[in-house]
Amino acid sequence: xxxxxxxxxxxxHYGDVKAVDTLDLDIAEGEFxxxxxxxxxxxxxxxxxxxxxxxxxxxxxxxxxxxxxxIPPYKRNVNTVFQDYALFPHLNVRDNVAYGLMIAGQPKAQxxxxxxGALEMVxxxxxxxxxxxxxxxxxxxRVALARALVNQPKALLLDEPLGALDLKLREQMQEELKxxxxxxxITFIFxxxxxxxxxxxxxxxxVFNKGRIVQIGAPEDIYYRPETPFVADFVGSSNVLxxxxxxxxxxxxxxxxxxPESVFLAEQGHSAMVRSVSFLGAATRVSMQMxxxxxxxxxxxxxxxxxxxxxxxxxxxxxxxHVMDRT
Amino acid sequence: xxxxxxxxxxxxxxAQLSDTLWRRPGLLIFLLILPxxxxxxxxxxxxxxxxxxxxxxxxxxxTGIIQYEFTLKTYAExxxxxxxxIIIRTVVMAAAVTIGAAVIGFPVAYxxxxxxxxxxKAIFYLGVMMPLWSSYLVKVYSWKLILAKEGILNxxxxxxxxxxxxxxxxxxxxxxxxxxxxxxxxTFLVFLYVWIPFMILPIQASLERVPHTMIxxxxxxxxxxxxxxxxVLLPLALPGVIAGSIFTFSLTLGDYIIPxxxxxxxxxxGQAVYAYQGTAGNIPLAAAFAVxxxxxxxxxxxxxxxxxxFDAL
Numbered sequence: 001x002x003x004x005x006x007x008x009x010x011x012x013h014y015g016d017v018k019a020v021d022t023l024d025l026d027i028a029e030g031e032f033x034x035x036x037x038x039x040x041x042x043x044x045x046x047x048x049x050x051x052x053x054x055x056x057x058x059x060x061x062x063x064x065x066x067x068x069x070x071i072p073p074y075k076r077n078v079n080t081v082f083q084d085y086a087l088f089p090h091l092n093v094r095d096n097v098a099y100g101l102m103i104a105g106q107p108k109a110q111x112x113x114x115x116x117g118a119l120e121m122v123x124x125x126x127x128x129x130x131x132x133x134x135x136x137x138x139x140x141x142r143v144a145l146a147r148a149l150v151n152q153p154k155a156l157l158l159d160e161p162l163g164a165l166d167l168k169l170r171e172q173m174q175e176e177l178k179x180x181x182x183x184x185x186i187t188f189i190f191x192x193x194x195x196x197x198x199x200x201x202x203x204x205x206x207v208f209n210k211g212r213i214v215q216i217g218a219p220e221d222i223y224y225r226p227e228t229p230f231v232a233d234f235v236g237s238s239n240v241l242x243x244x245x246x247x248x249x250x251x252x253x254x255x256x257x258x259x260p261e262s263v264f265l266a267e268q269g270h271s272a273m274v275r276s277v278s279f280l281g282a283a284t285r286v287s288m289q290m291x292x293x294x295x296x297x298x299x300x301x302x303x304x305x306x307x308x309x310x311x312x313x314x315x316x317x318x319x320x321x322h323v324m325d326r327t
Numbered sequence: 328x329x330x331x332x333x334x335x336x337x338x339x340x341x342a343q344l345s346d347t348l349w350r351r352p353g354l355l356i357f358l359l360i361l362p363x364x365x366x367x368x369x370x371x372x373x374x375x376x377x378x379x380x381x382x383x384x385x386x387x388x389x390t391g392i393i394q395y396e397f398t399l400k401t402y403a404e405x406x407x408x409x410x411x412x413i414i415i416r417t418v419v420m421a422a423a424v425t426i427g428a429a430v431i432g433f434p435v436a437y438x439x440x441x442x443x444x445x446x447x448k449a450i451f452y453l454g455v456m457m458p459l460w461s462s463y464l465v466k467v468y469s470w471k472l473i474l475a476k477e478g479i480l481n482x483x484x485x486x487x488x489x490x491x492x493x494x495x496x497x498x499x500x501x502x503x504x505x506x507x508x509x510x511x512x513x514t515f516l517v518f519l520y521v522w523i524p525f526m527i528l529p530i531q532a533s534l535e536r537v538p539h540t541m542i543x544x545x546x547x548x549x550x551x552x553x554x555x556x557x558x559v560l561l562p563l564a565l566p567g568v569i570a571g572s573i574f575t576f577s578l579t580l581g582d583y584i585i586p587x588x589x590x591x592x593x594x595x596x597g598q599a600v601y602a603y604q605g606t607a608g609n610i611p612l613a614a615a616f617a618v619x620x621x622x623x624x625x626x627x628x629x630x631x632x633x634x635x636x637f638d639a640l
Contacts, residue, residue, distance in 0.1 A: 086544035100548035
């Protein structure tokens with residue numbers, strides 16, 4: 001597969017702040033790629049570097065093989081769906097979607113037809129005459145999507161597009177985005193701080209921290225085989241076990257990751273003290289203290305649920321303790 | 328007391344009053360609105376209607392006594408060439424000042440809204456507002472000195488050996504004159520200087536409300552900066568530009584001091600009103616003249632609304 005976006009040693013510094021720090025990245029054509037990280041980790045800056053809103057202070061970005069240096073956003077063959085959607089309030093929905101085509105000089109009838117087609121695609125047929133202010137958050141999100149896609153970009157950049165939606169709508173849009181990407185076959189680059197979103201949608205996930213990529217790989221790899229304590233904690237909310245503890249169990253002096261759902265209450269094992277219990281619906285989360293190590297576990301429906309203050313014994317199968325080589 | 332759990336007892340007349348107003352929010356609004364409504368309704372609108380009424384009377388040309396009978400004769404007088412010229416001249420000047428202020432003010436407002444932060448924002452506000460702190464007359468007379476034949480501007484042109492250029496410009500009829508201080512151009516410059524803060528501040532306020540992503544989205548969709556300005560920035564800032572233009576346009580329409588101090592002897596509406604109601608004692612004609620800016624502004628706002636200038640509000 002050919003490379004859609006390639007970063008070679010790209011940095012974006014603001015004075016002393018290293019928003020993006022010597023980043024190397026290769027995104028394949030037709031890939032659904034997620035950039036995942038906490039706020040301030042450099043994921044949005046990376047996206048803005050691709051769109052051309054930011055200029056790298058060092059390094060080289062190639063977009064479909066072409067060096068992006070010095071090419072302004074309006075000449076780049078990529079389109080962005082903004083976090084706040086950035087719909088033009090003075091234009092109706094149809095003219096919003098047709099904006100790129102209007103700029104490209106398409107005649108009115110033709111671009112309005114294309115815009116209506118794009119609105120149809122995002123299930124908003126017949127909404128063309130409304131103003132953006134008359135739409136709900138989810139509908140605005142679709143208009144923003146249609147406005148970007150109608151230009152047939154080679155890559156679509158999505159900056160936390162689902163952040164402002166409620167949970168149900170977000171899950172629905174995740175599926176729709178995924179199937180849209182499959183049917184269109186264009187590269188989607190998706191920025192999010194929601195690990196569930198990244199894992200469920202992307203072909204590959206890059207986990208960002210402090211301006212660098214900590215780990216890059218398929219969702220299963222990231223989830224089950226985190227390489228650093230940061231990834232284990234941020235992506236899977238895994239329990240990170242200190243090297244001394246892991247050394248006693250495995251002989252390897254390294255951090256260990258233990259998924260909350262892998263731990264169960266047992267007759268024999270490690271003794272712990274329950275600190276708090278929260279009912280989550282599908283499962284119950286129990287926070288406890290195992291010696292000096294904080295441990296969070298998820299107990300399925302039907303399991304015996306301890307109370308805060310109880311002394312319990314926990315265990316896990318040896319395969320579930322993942323030893324991380326990097327720190 | 329049984330209800331002490333719910334009610335925190337704090338007595339007194341003021342507390343009683345607060346409770347009453349809280350229970351009847353309409354009453355509070357009514358009390359707050361009443362004084363300004365009386366002021367606007369009686370003193371402001373009342374005098375406006377008195378003025379309007381005066382314009383429908385006429386003056387006896389021989390005795391100079393006002394005849395309190397309804398007539399459109401006074402309005403017809405406005406269309407006499409000498410009077411109509413005054414109206415045209417004033418409207419052209421007001422339009423020129425408005426356009427000039429918008430063209431100069433927009434980049435300043437854009438810089439302030441988009442780029443100025445912290446200290447620079449304070450310096451911007453100070454720079455824009457400071458001219459408003461000093462006396463209007465002092466500013467106008469200062470400009471008369473700047474624009475005079477012996478003034479700094481003339482000296483600058485001479486020093487740069489561009490005196491010929493200035494003289495050639497001043498030789499142009501209508502906008503030229505003996506020196507800048509007695510030309511329509513001089514009047515224009517002073518108007519522009521005095522009213523430009525009233526253009527910059529509303530534009531700046533409207534630009535502040537345009538999210539930065541709006542500009543980025545336009546560029547992302549392929550629009551060059553000029554196209555983004557034309558299709559996104561200007562329509563979104565238009566309410567601010569219109570608000571600013573209402574100030575600059577109406578203030579220029581009504582002013583009678585600037586053209587008297589700086590400019591040619593050709594009169595503006597304000598000067599005509601001043602002359603007719605004062606020395607000439609022709610209150611009806613003065614009133615008719617005063618109605619002209621009101622009508623012009625009404626038409627202007629109506630057209631602006633029709634053009635969708637307020638859609639982005």
